[in-house]
Amino acid sequence: MEKSYPFDKIEPKWQEYWSKKKLFKADIKDFEKKFYCLVMFPYPSAALHVGHGRNYIIGDVVARYKKMRGFNVLTPMGWDAFGLPAENAAIKNKTHPKKYTLANIKRMKEQLKSWGVCYDWSCEVASCLADYYKWTQWIFLKLLEKGLAYRKKAFVNWCSSCNTVLANEQVIEGKCERCETAVSQKDLEQWFFRITDYAERLLGDLKSLENWPERVKIMQANWIGRSEGVRIYFPVVGSEETLACFTTRVDTIFGATYMVIAPEHPHLEELLDGVKEKSKIMVAVEKMRTESKIMRVQADAEKVGIFTGRYAINPVTKRKIPLWVANYVLMEYGTGAVMAVPAHDQRDYEFAAKYKLPIETVIQKSEVRGQRSEEPGKAYEDDGIMVNSAQFDGLENREAIGKITDWMEEKKIGKKATEYKLRDWLISRQRYWGAPIPVVYCEKCGIVAVPEKDLPVILPEDVKFGAPALGRSALGGKGESPLKTSKKFVDTKCPKCKAEARREIDTMDTFVDSSWYFLRYISAKLENKPFEKEDVDRWLPVDQYIGGVEHAILHLLYSRFIVKVLNEMGLIGFDEPFKNLFTQGMIIKNGAKMSKSKGNTVSPDELIKKFGADTIRLYTLFIGPPEKDAEWSDRGVEGAYRFLGRVWRMAKQTTDDRRQTTDEERGTVNDEKLKRKTHQTIKKVTDDIEKGFHFNTSISAIMELVNEVYLAEDKKSSSRETIEQAVKTVIVLLSPLVPHICEELWEKLGGKESILKKEWPSYDAKLVLAENITLPVQINGKLRSKMEIPRGLVAEELKEKILADEKIKSHLAGRDIKKWIVVPDKLVNIVLS
């Protein structure tokens, strides 16, 4: 294809210019009009595709736009460089993860540059480098100091393929988020962060995040999953034990006909003491415990249970109710024990039906008193009137909740309680490529934190690592970290007593690395501290955070947590990291998310060679609303290219023809029209960017203006000055979106310095309004005529004019007018009787 403009010459030229002139270097000390523009830092994988580009392009446009609005913009970039994929790739390619990662970083940097995406590289960070992870370890120590990092033995999610434990957040439908292997349960000693202590604040403060997408806030709220209810104590017959269970439906307590506990319940074994069949029961329980999560966690999974031989007492009916163990009860939520109300809970109903347990109705549909309210085969879960519930009979069940709660509290058989779905954050990983947990185990002193002065705990290089996923596990999948193979690393001295000791061999979840990087950017090169408090307090919260929705829960929740912890310790002065969040949609190709494994990626390198970076940028921004997913189309790219060619030719025409408009011509032109369009476009583009990054509609508005300029040129309907003004406006408005071509044209039109230094144009509000409007005239709601009338005509004049219209006259045909509906400057509707 013939080039319609020399993008291959101008793009490298301006990329050099921006970097030489350090136009994106921010002055950290100048915070008067600061703007912290942050894109989620990437994982340095093999190569970027155009799907990744959307994120960086949007970030770059925002940074450029804010710069033109006079802000001191900080736009940093870094690398989320630890993690499993690098380790797996390194094993596969027989190289070291560090080498692999650094090579990828180098390559991705070049790609970003070729996109015309600019950053302040002076604050670059990479989480796998010791000068960064030193401070990740420091944050761990701070949490340890505060009791927010702790070690416990627990049933944890285990991925046998990745050979590591996973956080709850990394288990999707019972499968490993990464490799989709079914996750099993393993009883292991692990490190946790006490994020549950912050559940209430993490939930409550969502309200203050006004400029976060609603759906992200909802996702976080659901994840935290707060529910209010009552904790009820059930005595166990023939045992000292009292079993507590949590319910949100105390109103159904009189219908609790049996009780179920989780197979993992810590008191289960003691409860079974004295039960004849104990050993037989324990075999079944053991089976339930090791059952993979995927089998247990699905709503349609077969409910399996076993009777314990024990009975509990329903504290309100005083009746003996059988105690069962069942796979559908989760130890992680509530107390791990549930009062079962088969009449009003579908799960309990299914279980009761299967094992022939009694079902007792205690709530009935209000309007059909005395009738059985449940559908056959279904529990009645809706609201209604209380029955079979002693003194609470006849009450609305909603009302009864409060009354029963108060009554139980008074009688000390229950207590108000709030439960959360959120669980503590498991941060140990049995993998090599991560930040070592800075802890030492000493025979005498127990768990000892590595003193701050000894940080960083350097990740050793003489380690044998392998992934069982690739069939070459160095450790046979026993769940131990590869760091164990480095004797030099493991053997150490206890920092307290100097005796022989061994180091913690697990590394930290990479989400710990990414939960604070936005602080490090501010003080990237600082050696004695993770960040300068004074500076981060001035620059944060981040003014605009941009990234994919896939991080709606994990990364964003963890970052909020870490910031709240640091804030509470007085280390920073703010308690939310990101004031404004924008989540862009994915780029789809052939109906699927672009990914190397699916083989549907589109490489930017070739496209840039063929059409130039500006074309890719323009198309990426024009493809659709940025928050929605969009299908990539190669045809669309050509369209974007064609438009830029049109802009190029339009500007060239202007530079070629710089003569003054003659007086004679002046008499025949109507400058107002193009002037109006120019000002309307400025308003539209500005509003679109400000109110939600609607670049797609901004671009179409600019296209309209370009079409208008061509028309004006053709018909000679505008003066040279007005046309030149319109052309300049197009270039300025387009410059954040397609910076290379705009810089070049700006220079050609006489711009003395970078267009980035040009102020964003303002519009004349009067000119935004059209002088004449096409007024639709309806009769009885049907469009009958369109009339060209001056804007703002008073009602009487307007009616007169309309009645004089031939078309309207014929439609009226002398009939009576009942009513005039005049919407100023919009339309007129004549209602006939």
Add this chain to the structure above:
RNA sequence: GCGCGGGUGGCGGAAUUGGUAUACGCGCAUGCUUGAGGAGCAUGUUCCGAGAGGAUUGCGAGUUCGAGUCUCGCCCCGCGCACCA
């Protein structure tokens, strides 16, 4: 199952508080230009109809002078959560 988005031409998608539905782009068609191709330019392009005109925003009803937009019922698609007691 629960929650959140959506459903508008052949396609991606526009439409302030209810006020000309289909902007802008892609594709397609015709013409000009060119040795041809490509590129460019011009015109047209929701559907039916030669035309006048009529129909049209997933389906059905309602409110209104007027509904893509509001209300009710239903259908379909995408996403998130999901045995959370």
